[in-house]
Amino acid sequence: MDISVTFGDEEVSAQAEEAVRKLVEDGVPRALAAGDPALWGPEAEEEAKIRLGWLNLPVTSRELLPQITALAERVRAEGLEHVVLAGMGGSSLAPEVICATFDVPLTVLDTTDPGQVRRALADRLDRTVVVVSSKSGSTIETDSHRRIYEQAFRDAGIDPAGRIVVVTDPGSPLERAAAEAGYTVVLADPAVGGRYSALSAFGLVPSALAGADVARLLDQAEEARAALDGEANPGLALGAAIGAAALSGRDKLLLDDSLSPINGLPDWAEQLIAESTGKQGRGVLPVVGIDPTGAADEFVAGIDTEGDAEVNGPLGAQFLIWEYATAVAGRLLGVNPFDQPNVAESKESTARILAEAGDGPLPTGVPSLVDGPVEVYGEIPEHVKDLPGVLTMLLEGIPAQGYLSILSFLDREAAFDVPVPEDASFEVITDIWAAHDPASLQGLLSIRTDRPVTFGWGPRYLHSTGQYHKGGPQNGVFLQITGAVDNDLEVPGQPYTLGRLELAQALGDLDALRKRGRPVVRLHLTDREAGVRHLLTAAREV
C-alpha cells in the first residue's frame, strides 16, 4: 500500500519542512501518539481530553465487527436491500464516501427537503432498513427523519422495530428513545467527535449494512496508523504544510481528487477542515468542485492526484491521515480543532424563528426585486434591476482574499428526475441534468471571478462549512437559494412540516450570517424548475 504525502511546490515543501522540524522539536508527534490533550492550549484541553479516541479507532473499532457482521447478515437474510442513512455531518459524510468507493448503494438523508425525503420513502419501503445516526441524539433533521420513517412503516403495516437501527453515543436521548421502541442500537465511542468518526460505528454500521468491506477499511487505517508513528509521518507533513501555508496567506485549500479511485473524499474532508479550523476569525477554507486557478492564496491538495501536496493511500488510510493533519494544522493556527462554536448560531435562530411564527407565516420579508420565477431578498442598490445584475453585484463584492458561497436549500436530486429522450446519449443526458441542477451555478460563476466559489446543499452545509462561514475570517459573500414547496411532508409529533423546517433553517442561517455582518442575498424560486433554469441563464449573461 502506498501511503505517503509528497509536495509538488517548492515553497510549500520548504514551509512544511520547517514546520515539521519545529513540531518535532516541541515533541508534538510523540504527544499526539500518547493522546496528550494539552497540545491545543489550556482552553481546548478539557474538550481534547474526550476527543482523541479517533487515534485508536483502527484497533478499537475491530471490537464492533462481530456485532456489525451479525447485523448485516440479519438484514440481508430478511431481504432488506434498501439501506437508508439518516444522519447529518459527521454522521453521514463518511459512510457516503465509503459506500461510493466500495461501490455499494446507500441512500443518504441529510436534507429537510420534502421532495428528496418523499423520493426515499417511495423507494422499496417494504425492503428498507433505516440507520438513524446521531452522536448527540438531538439533531433536528435526523429526529424528523426517524419520526417520518416510523410513521411510514406503521402506515404500511410494518413494525419499525425490525427496520430501524440506531447509532448514537451512550446515554444520548436517542439511545433512550431507541431502547423504549425496541430498536437495535450500536453504541459509538464517546471519545470521538462527529467529524473524526469515520472509522467508528458511525462510519462502519451503515456502510457494512450496505455491503462495504469495513474490515478492509480498518486494515487500511491500521497501516496508516503505523506510518503516523514513524519519522516519515504523512499526517504530520500534511498538517504542517496546510497550517504553515495558511499562516503565510495560502488559506484556500482546493481539494482535487480527479485521478483518485476514492469516490467523494473532498466532501468529507470539507467538513473536517472547515469545522476544525474555521473559528476565531481564522481558518482554512476547503474548496471542492472547481479547478485550480493559480491564485496566490490557493493551496492545491491532491488526493492520489498531483498538487502542491499529494496525499496517497487507500480510503481507510486517507481518513486517518487527514484527521491527524487537521489536528496538527489546528495547533499551528492556534485553534481548538475539536469544537464548532458557531454552528449553534443558526440552529438557535431557526428555533426562535419557528417559535415566534407559531402557526403563522415565517418572517421572509418582502422581495427587493422579482425577476420571473425568482424573488430577490436582501439589500440591493437602486441601479440593480435584474438577476444578472444581482449576480454581478455579488461577484464584484467579493473581497481581495475572499470567496463566494452558494447555499442551496433545494432538492439535491430533482435534476435527475427531468425526463430525457429515450435515445439520448450519455453526454446529452448529463447536459440536460446540468441545465436543471442548481449546483451548475458554481461552475458558471467561478469562471467569472478569480476568487473561489463554493457550493453547499442546505441544511447539509450547516453541519460542515457553516462553521467556517460564521466563525472564519470576514471575507465571505453568500448567495442563498430557497424554493416553493408543492408537496410538503408532516413531521409526526412536531408542529412544523419538513418544508417549513427547511425554510426556517435557511432563514436562521441568513439571520446568523447577517448578525456577523456577512453580505448575503436570498433568492427564492417561486417555481423551482423554471427558477433554476432562469438562474443558470442569468449566470451565463454575467
Ligand SMILES: O=P(O)(O)OC[C@H]1O[C@H](O)[C@H](O)[C@@H](O)[C@@H]1O
Ligand atoms: O451526530 P450528530 O450529533 O447528530 O451531529 C451531526 C453534526 O451536527 C452538528 O451541527 C455538528 O456541527 C457536526 O459536527 C455534527 O457532525
